[in-house]
Amino acid sequence: MALAPDPMLPRRARVLASRQDTRDTWTLELELDGAAPLPFAPGQFNMLWPFGVGEAPISICGDPAEPARIVHTVRAVGAVSQAIAAAAPGAVLGLRGPFGHGWPTVQAIGHDVLIVAGGIGLAPLRPVILELLAHRGQYGRAALLYGARTPADALYGHELDAWRARGLQVLTTVDVADRAWTGAVGVVTRLIPRAEVDPARTVAMVCGPDVMMRFTAQELTARGFPAARVHLSLERNMRCAVALCGHCQYGPTLLCRDGPVLTWERLRPLTSVREL
Amino acid sequence: MTAPPTLRLARADLDALLDAVRADGWTVLGPTVREEAIVYDRVDRAADLPAGWTDVQAPGRYRLERRADEALFGYAVGPHSWKRALHPADVRLWRASRTADGFAVDDAPPAAERTAFLGVRACELAAIAIQDRVLLDGPYPDPIYRARREATLLIAVQCGTAGGTCFCASMNTGPGVTGGADLTLTELLEPAHAFVVEVGSPRGAAIVARLASPPPPATEPERAAAGAVVARTAASMGRTLDDPARVPAALQETYDHPRWDDVAQRCLTCANCTMVCPTCFCTQVSDTTDLTGDHAERWRRWDSCFTLEFTHVHGGSVRQTARSRYRQWLTHKLSTWHDQFGTSGCVGCGRCITWCPVGIDITEEVRALLAPAAPAPGGAQ
Amino acid sequence: MSEALGLEDVLREHPFTTGMRPEHLRELAGCAREVLLAAGTFPIREGDAADTFYALRDGAVAIEVHAPSGPLVVQTLHAGDVLGWSWLFPPYRSAFDARVVEPARALAFDAPCLRGKAERDHELGYALMLRMARVFTSRLAATRLQLLDLYGPRA
Incomplete structure (x- = not known):
């Protein structure tokens, strides 16, 4: 896993492009000084710092094969994420990273792959999809199940068809829709029976709100996906990102160091504990 | 390798030892009485130490009381711990200014003053070892802690008094110092007020070597008396954590x-x-900016x-x-x-x-x- | 493909009947026929007599409710799902619309036939109700999650 060179100090990351994806979500492309590459593993995150405002952990959602082009999809929900989302081309953000332990893309080689994403949870999984499609032959069958609030809230709509064409089964569902939407309506767990993968030989990667991940993992294990091969990416209050500040503790784990990606086998006993 | 020397230092020679520590380039922090508590602060003379004071501790209760003797280390532990010096409560991580190409970070490496901790208890050595583990042994060592830790001399003191709330014996972290200190003192009050000094490191040996009149080796009765101090403290421990392995x-x-x-x-x-x-x-970090918005600082504070x-x-x-x-x-x-x-x-x-x-x-x-x-x-x- | 399978085989392969005893399968098959639901049609309309129960083999059907602003899609059903439960209880009137989104092959059960057999043979009735109950609970659980608006902004 790539380690940040000087983890405490922000580096300059210039915004090259910004695109509004949905009502409250933007995707930024960034570049370090001198277009220095920032090698990362899918599932790792950076700490982004709009000058003087504060830092926020944001998953890297670019292509691992293009480490000089740093891509982040940001949902503007707080002061810091709003300032990041508002960064226009030419603006410079502070960046620390990459941090954390990401998705098991290497362990998944030779397996079927099931990706289940909810809302902005698709962003941290995008590098997995790009890596999988770049080495499509190394994996078995592969499916993406994606749930969003409404069709207008779905991310990367322009890419889903391209992914489909390159050998990824893509099923989408939304919570609320009118007749213009031709995909499914309902929670993302309802798509699981339709995923064309063999549970026993599948590595599953799940990202979304806590509740969505918990119910998804339960449904997956009920359908024969081994808990040791169901991986979730957790969100807690990550501050230092280098296992020194204690904020992201989740029971016996420090999520910034041991996660954010952990197996359901490890998480299951913890998720039943309230306010852990 | 020869056994580490065990020496006898008369109470009257403690100032000479402090002088030697300072002469070796260390500022001394040690116990002193302030605002009705024994806290760690700068100590220049033995007279700064809490002579004749002890602390009476119970759940929710801390009081200083006079002892019947002039013991310098006749208390347990106060509200301060050495983390205040090693892992400061409030520290600036860096400063940054806006520049034409975005911003520039002033990343001066952390400076640390050579500091001797006087009166470190066994439990506190254990606590420092734990903070070493947390702050130095992970994937990203904390440079501030590391700089300070490397610039620290540890002068331990064996506990002669168990506090009313201590339970180090059951945690296997005390009361006896078993290593990790540069020098370890055991305070003896009779027949004469003196210290048995164990040298635990080359740094400790360098201090002793600076003493104008080299202290004599401790006698067998003095060494036995020092051992008895720890044994007595262990036996009078205020509390126990039951079955710690479980x-x-x-x-x-x-x-x-x-x-x-x-x-x-x-x-x-x-x-x-x-x-x-x-x-x-x-800890938490918070960012501040000045009124122009062109200068930002990141501060780290205990949380x-x-x-x-x-x-x-x-x-x-x-x-x-x-x-x-x-x-x-x-x-x-x-x-x-x-x-x-x-x-x-x-x-x-x-x-x-x-x-x-x-x-x-x-x-x-x-x-x-x-x-x-x-x-x-x-x-x- | 399906032409090669008898009705009972089709029924046996549907997840709804998993674990069902052969004699019960045979009884159920006696109430069923294979149908093709064409896109855009409404196999169920709110307020109509609830006289049919469907087991979907493929395609997609949207459960809809009509509102002044236009129809709202509540949930979609797909291969392996069953459609319709108003036929279980009086007054046997459908509560929602069901619109075929993608053409679907299905088994259509005559509801009075099912009710009659379940009433006469409570063993069969229990096996049927147990499976319906599982549908209700999993559909309710999914609906609860959907109601949470998990991805939506939280103030």
Whole structure:
């Protein structure tokens, strides 16, 4: 896993492009000084710092094969994420990273792959999809199940068809829709029976709100996906990102160091504990 | 290799030892009386030490009292711990200014003054070893802690008095110093006021070598008397953590125990226990800017898991209740710390018991949580 | 493909009947026929007599409710799902619309036939109700999650 060179100090990351994806979500492309590459593993995150405002952990959602082009999809929900989302081309953000332990893309080689994403949870999984499609032959069958609030809230709509064409089964569902939407309506767990993968030989990667991940993992294990091969990416209050500040503790784990990606086998006993 | 020398230093020669420490380039921090407590501060002369004072400690209670003798180290531990010097409560991480190409960070490497800690107890050596583990042995060592830690001389003192809330013997962290110090002193009050000095490192040996009149080796009776001091303290320990080997795993079965509700009725979530704890390491960072908005600073400050903001995520805080925050603190100290860092997070110094305004006693809470007849909560959905 | 399978085989392969005893399968098959639901049609209309129960083999059907602003899609059903439960209880009137989104092959059960057999043979009735109950609970659980608006902004 790539380690940040000087983890405490922000580096300059210039915004090259910004695109509004949905009502409250933007995707930024960034570049370090001198277009220095920032090698990362899918599932790792950076700490982004709009000058003087504060830092926020944001998953890297670019292509691992293009480490000089740093891509982040940001949902503007707080002061810091709003300032990041508002960064226009030419603006410079502070960046620390990459941090954390990401998705098991290497362990998944030779397996079927099931990706289940909810809302902005698709962003941290995008590098997995790009890596999988770049080495499509190394994996078995592969499916993406994606749930969003409404069709207008779905991310990367322009890419889903391209992914489909390159050998990824893509099923989408939304919570609320009118007749213009031709995909499914309902929670993302309802798509699981339709995923064309063999549970026993599948590595599953799940990202979304806590509740969505918990119910998804339960449904997956009920359908024969081994808990040791169901991986979730957790969100807690990550501050230092280098296992020194204690904020992201989740029971016996420090999520910034041991996660954010952990197996359901490890998480299951913890998720039943309230306010852990 | 020869056995480390054991020397005898007369009480009257303690100033000479302090002079030698300073002459070797160290500023000395040690115990001194301030505002009716024994705290760590700059110590220049032996006269700055709390001669003739002891501390009387009980849950929620700390008082200084006069001793019948002039012992310099005749107390247990006060509200300060050495983490104040090694892991400062408030430190600027960096400064940044806006520039034409974005911003520039002033990343001056952390400076640390060579500092000797005088009067370090066995539990405090254990606490420093734990903070070393947390702050230095992870994937990203903390440069501030590292700079300070490397610039630290440890002069330990064997405990001659067990505090009313101590339980280091059951945590296997004291009261005897068994290593990790550059010099270790045992204070003897009779037949004459003197110190038995054990040299624990080349740094310690360098200090001793600076003494104008080299101290003689300690006699056999003096060494025996020094050993007796520790044995007596161990026997008079105020408290015990029951069955410590069983605690880490057993606590992880108690997340739904009604005792957490009970302690939550008493806990004020004031964070005193985390401030006085010598191993609690959690920090928060905050960014500030000046009025022009062109200069920013990042400060790191001690934080506490007892605050609501500690677990803030989009949508609210994870640990809303006193129950969950006290549970986090206790289970972290005694259980999940092992998972995270391969060591306990508690050294049995008793500070959290003494300085808790309502006298919550961690040993008593653990006893209640792990009592065999613990009632099982209902399994409602 | 399906042409090669008898009705009972089709029924046996449907997840709804998993674990059902052969004699019960045979009884159920006696109430069923294979149908093709064409896109855009409404196999169920709110307020109509609830006289049919469907087991979907493929395609997609949207459960809809009509509102002044236009129809709202509540949930979609796909291969392996069953459609319709108003036929179980009086007054046997459908509560929602069901619109075929993607053409679907299905088994259509005559509801009075099912009710009659379940009433006469409570063993069969229990096996049927057990499976319906599982549908209700999993559909309710999914609906609860959907109601949480998990991805939506939280103030």
